[in-house]
Amino acid sequence: MKAAVFDTYVSKADNTIMHFDIIVPENTEFEKVQAYGKTYLNGKGLHDLALTTRECKFCHIEEASAELEASINAQGFGIIELGNCD
Numbered sequence: 001m002k003a004a005v006f007d008t009y010v011s012k013a014d015n016t017i018m019h020f021d022i023i024v025p026e027n028t029e030f031e032k033v034q035a036y037g038k039t040y041l042n043g044k045g046l047h048d049l050a051l052t053t054r055e056c057k058f059c060h061i062e063e064a065s066a067e068l069e070a071s072i073n074a075q076g077f078g079i080i081e082l083g084n085c086d
Contacts, residue, residue, distance in 0.1 A: 002026045003064035008056040010049050019083035023068050036077035
């Protein structure tokens, strides 16, 4: 499956930068990417963080791994946690 990768950096209340990628099927509209990112942040208990084109930018298209493809098929998106995501 071809997937779009959105590189995302969010400032947390403790002044650390949370870095993660949102992985979605290619050609997914940005509004859906934002909604998926907010779903992920809400699941982390981070309800009031901004997620605009400033924080979340299209990076590239790649072949999704089997694990990410399963996540995309189950919930519409996948997340790769890269830094300060706990």
